[in-house]
Structure formats: C-alpha cells, structure tokens
Amino acid sequence: MSRRLVLLLAVTCAVAVGNLYFPQAVLPLIATGLGVSAESASLVVTATQIGYTAGMVLLVPLGDRFRHRSLLVAVLGLSGLALLGAGLAPALPPLVAAGALTGLTTVAAQVIGPMAAGLAAPDRRGAVLGTLLSGSTGGMLLARTFGGTLGEQLGWRAPYLVASAVTLLLAVVVALAAPVTTPTAARRPYGELLAEPVRLLRAEPELRRSCLYQAAVFAGFSAFWTSLALLLTGPAYRLGAEAVGLVALVGAASMLCTPAAGRLVDRHGPGRVNTVSLTGVLLAAAVMTAGGAGGASGMVALAAGALLLDVAMQSGSVANQARVYALRPDARSRLNTAYMTCAYLGGTAGSWLGVHALTRFGWPAVSTVVALLAATALVRHLTPRRHHGTAPGHPAPVSAPATATPAAAGPTAAAPAAPAPVVRSRRGA
Template sequence: MMLILALTCAVAVGNIYFPQAIGPLLATGLDVSPDAAALVVTATQVGYTAGIVLLVPLGDRIPHRTFLVVLLALTGLALLAAGCAPALAPLVCASAAVGLTTVAAQIVGPLAVSLVAPEHRGAVIGTLLSGSTGGMLLARTFGSTLGEWLGWRAPYLVAAVLALLLATVLALTVPTTTPASRQSYPALLAEPLRLLRTERELRRSCLYQATAFAGFSAVWTCLAFLLTGPGYRLGAQSVGLLALVGGVTMLCTPFAGRLVDRRGPDPVNLICLLGVLVSAAVLAVGARGGMVGLVAVTVGTLLLDIAMQSGMVANQARVYAVRPDARSRLNTAYMTCAYLGGSAGSWIGAQVWGRAGWWGVCALTASLAALALVRHLLTPYAAVTRGRER
C-alpha cells in the first residue's frame, strides 16, 4: 500500500516538473517565442499553488479514496487536453488545470499517517517524500527524452495514461476512511489561517521549512548564474546534471523518518538546520571556481538538499501530530508557508546575487538557517516560561 502511495506522489509531483524540460520543444512545435512557451510552466505552478489552497483542505471533508480517484482522473483528463491542445492559449489553460488537480501527494500524506501506528509515521512520511523526490528528479529526464523522441505532446499523453491507471489502482486498493470533518467548504478554507494563529507547533514547523526552502531556492536560482559565469563557463545543462546528484536524497529521507520515530522531530530538525549552515559554508568555496570549486558546489548542494528534505520529514511529522482530525488543513497551512518561503527565497536570492554575488547568496542561506536555529534552541526555554506562567 505504501509503495502504491509513494508512486502516486511521484506521478503527481512529476506533473509539475516535466513541462520545465520541454519548453524549447513547445516553442518550436507551437511556433511561439521561448518567453511565451514559459507561460505553460508558470500556469502549472500557479495552478498547483491554487490547488493546495482550494482543494487540499477538502481532504478532511471527503473520503480519501474518493478524493484521490477524482483528483487523478481530473489530472489525467487535463493532461490529455494539454497533449491535444492546438495552440498555446488552450495549452496554458489545460496546464493550469493540471496544476490545480495534481495535488494528490498532499492528500496521500494525511491518508498514509492515518493508516499506521504513531511510532511508524516518520518512516511513512520519509518513504512518501522519497517518492515525491524521485518524481521531481525523473520527470525532467522523462519529459526531455520522450519529447525529443516523439515530440512535445508525448510526455503529456503518457503522463495522462499514468494518472488514469493510478486512479483505477487506487479505486481498488485504498481502504475506506471516514471524513474527519463535516464543516462547510468556506469554513474549511478559513481553517488553515486559524490553525496558524492557534497552533504553536504548526507555526514552528512552518518557520523551519520556510527558511530552509528559501535558502534552498536562493541557491538553485543563482546556481545557473555561477556555473555559466566566468568562474566555470559551463553550459546550462550542467545545472540539470547537478540536480541528479540530489537523487541520493531518496535514500536519506526514509532514514530520517525512522530517526524521527525513534528520537522525535526536534533532534532531526537540529541536525538538519546545522546541515544547512554547513552546506552554506561548503557552497561558499564554490566562488573560487575550478575543480575545487565544482566539487564544493556538488557536495554543498547535495548536503543542502538532504538537510532541507529530511527537515521536511521532521516538520510534517510534528504537524500531523498537532490535530489528527485536521491533517489536510494543517498540511495546507504548512505547504503554503513552505512555498511562500521558497518563492521569496528565489526572488531575494536573485537580488542578492546582483549585489554581492555567490558569497552573498551563501550568506543569505546561512542567515536564514541561523534564524530558524535560534528559534529552535529557544524552544525549551519558551516551554519552561509558559509552564511557570500557568
């Protein structure tokens, strides 16, 4: 069951990323400029953000099996529409629909942790995140290779078949679950904000992930500038090859999950935040250029990826334990904060690059990790203070 759910995460997340690899093929096939073709990727990402906000809270209202089957079926139909689009405008609309509906991974998490004992939740979250990471990494290779062979429509059509097949498999295998809430849809949409106000552990997890993801996004946004600049003079494809190194993370997140089960999320968060700090120091050596710099960049990005993803395992384990009856709404608040942090990190990273170069980007990543680390180290003191006030 968990392998099927991990595969579901991989396929759902992959639908967000494979369009990034076929932009040039889209531009040529539809006879539009590269900038216009990039609207397809933007529409997919905007749709995904909207799906997290508008659809994921319904995971507490609709039985998981029904919701997952409907989402995957709609994703499959949207992918079919994209693959058959005659022009750019219909393709952009279909891509937005793909992004909106391919949020199955955010529904699978609450479902999976409800199927296992509390002492195994970390391992389950790690396994699912491993599937999501695999989907993210392999989707670009899948999209570019298939697109080169058969044209830009082929990745959409194959992805549609995979989504519809998974919908059928999940309809036959996912156990029946009882909805955790009977609230109206407007009340469900408002609940994530209320939970952010009232649940301290949720806010703490959101801070940790938003800062780590912001640093991660800043580094990857500026990495292409570094590798194609005078220090290295490599092609843009070098960034894609470097991203494949992150496949090691698929092996690390299940281990992080088991560690969360044994020790709790706080020690794992501490290790991960320290890991982000160390990765920033290693990445800074990349400013030297040459072979030494390239090794430092490779090791640093790998360490950063492992620290960020393993931290997510710890944070989600903490979030899901806050209120078992509101896991989808908690996940909505958490993922929204994480993506906002990543978006802000990309923008700030680009601004810092223009003013301070690679050193500045590494300093930004270290500063964000230090902010979260200070908050983490003050947590025991804050707990003692609240106990005295009571």
C-alpha cells in the same frame, strides 16, 4: 499500512510531483512546435505553478471533509484529463489553460500525506512519511529527464500524453487498492474549511514553528538552485544549462536518506532531527561558498554543498510533517494546507533573494543568504519556549496522543481531539 500500500502511495507521489516539473524540460520544443517565443512558452510552466498553489488552498482541505480515497481518485482522474487536453492542445492559449488545470488538480501528494499519517501506526509515522517524500523527490528529479528525452524523440506532446495515461491508470489502481477512511469534518461548510488553515496557524504554536523551519530552509534551497544556473552559465564556469541537471542528480542520495530520517523521528522525536538538519544547512552554506571560485574544486564544492543542502532539507521536512500531523488528527489536511503554503511562500521569496544577492554581490552573498535563513530557524529552535514543558529541541515524540501534544496548551485544548480516521473494508464502503 502494508509495504505494498506504502509503495503504491510513494509511486503516486512521484507521478504527481513529476507532472509539475516535466513541462520545464520541453519548453523549447513547445516554442518550436507552436511557433511562439520561448518567453511565451514559459507561460505554461507559470500557469501550472499558479494552479498548483491554488489547488493546495482550494482542494487539499477537502481531505478532512471527504474520504481520502474518493478525493485522491478524483484529483488523479481530473489531472489525467487535463494532461490529455494539454497534449492535444492546438495552440498556446489552450495549452496554458490546460497547464493551469493540471496544476490545480495535481495535489495528490498533499492528499496522500494526511491520509498516510492517519493510517500509519504512531511509531511508524515518520518512516512512512520519509518513504513518501522519497517518492516525491524521485519524481522531481526524474521528471525533467523523462520530459526532455521523450520530447526529443517523439515531440513535445508525447510527455503529456504518456503522463496522462500513467496518471489515469494510477487513478484506477488507487480506487481498487486504497483503503476507505472516515472523514473527520464531513459536515463542515466548505468556506469554513478554507478559512481554517489561518485559524490553525494562530492557534497552534507547533504548527507555526514547523512552518517557520520549512519556509526558511526551503527559501535557502530555492535561493541556491535558482542562482546556480546563473553561476554555472556565467563567467566563472561558462557551462551549458545541462550542467545544472548534472549537479541536481546528486540530490538522488536524499531518496535514501529520508526514510532513515523518518525512523530517527520515530525513535527520538522531530526536535532532534530538526537540530541536525538546520545545522546541516549551515554546513552546506559554508561548503558551497567555495563554489564561486570556479574550476574543478569549485564544482566539487557546489556538488557537495548541494548534496548536504538537499539531504538536510528533506530530513527536516520529514520531522516538520510528523510534528504537524500529530497536532490535530481531525484536521490533518487543513494543517497540511497551512504548512505547505508557508513552505512555498518561503521558496518564492528565496528565489528572489538568491538572484538579487548573486547579481549584486556575487556567489558568497548567496551562501550568506542560505546561512542566515538557517541560522534564524536554528535560533528559534533552540530558544526555550514558555508554553512548553519540554526542553529546547526536544518536543514530545510524535507517537504521543494528539491531546497530549505540547500544542494542547493552545486555544484548541478545550475541544477534545477527534479520533483518527477509521479504516473500513470495501464492503462497508
């Protein structure tokens, strides 16, 4: 994993994740341009998110069956074409269909994660994953600015067309620059690959543990950000929707923190980073509670709480992914499907909990939801585990061979782990 390759993969993650978020910024422009209501235009975003969830389930496991480069080029190419179709859509129904196809194929970041985990040296895996997560975070933060600014200047179709061109260009660059890896499950039937994430959840205690941590923290993260828009536009602040975007910019600091968190994972193992990140979420919940009072002091509390929460969530995500990818080198894409599906289910539940807590009990209830979710994960993290010889919060380092991980005590221990993907030259491809 050269620095140039890591940078290319991080940029690809940023573009792929950004393609999921920029449509949110142009919804009013879509409504005006197509002559539909804002509620009808929101179907574009809904369809994109539904497509993305389906893509994680249906396409990401194929990373174990096909060469990562081939799969990555395919999903980037299809995503670029879907974005082109959206930019040329003459009416809302074709645009919604193109949005669903865009979401379905915009899974490049989830293909890159297992690919990079196999290519990186074990003692650098955390740092590489942290850099890739920084790219994804940057794409998420900048996408709305990109979509809104370009849409205001050139119309709602412009962001789609520009995103299509960039995505198709990346497909060409990846085809030329990415190394070729050997698939670990080339002969496995597609149906078995789809069912495997559920079996892995049953068989791998460390996978379940990582899924619990990320689902709980991402639920708290979603509860905070979903409720924040209602708080800032409500009677406590009476601000416009753009205030949410300004608060969101403080999350840019997490782009600098995640590579550092990755290096800590490489040095100390994921358990200690999980301990710090979950404690950080509890601290964030305490700080953001004062945001319900309104005024300048309340805004400072919200910004500080948002920063702590974002850094803690991203750092914990690096630790969780490093632990997950170390379990089964022969099934990293299927492990990632299980992990990301649990995380997004947690985020969906958190959005619902946050809105209902705010509307029924006020802003302190949102902070309580965030704290309770983090406390649940932290208690589980610090509870001694009967099936593991390591101390609570200090699992085996991710640099240990897959056959020596604590998860080897599970049902999969009987089968020897397949070797990590082999990088082959272009001539050998």
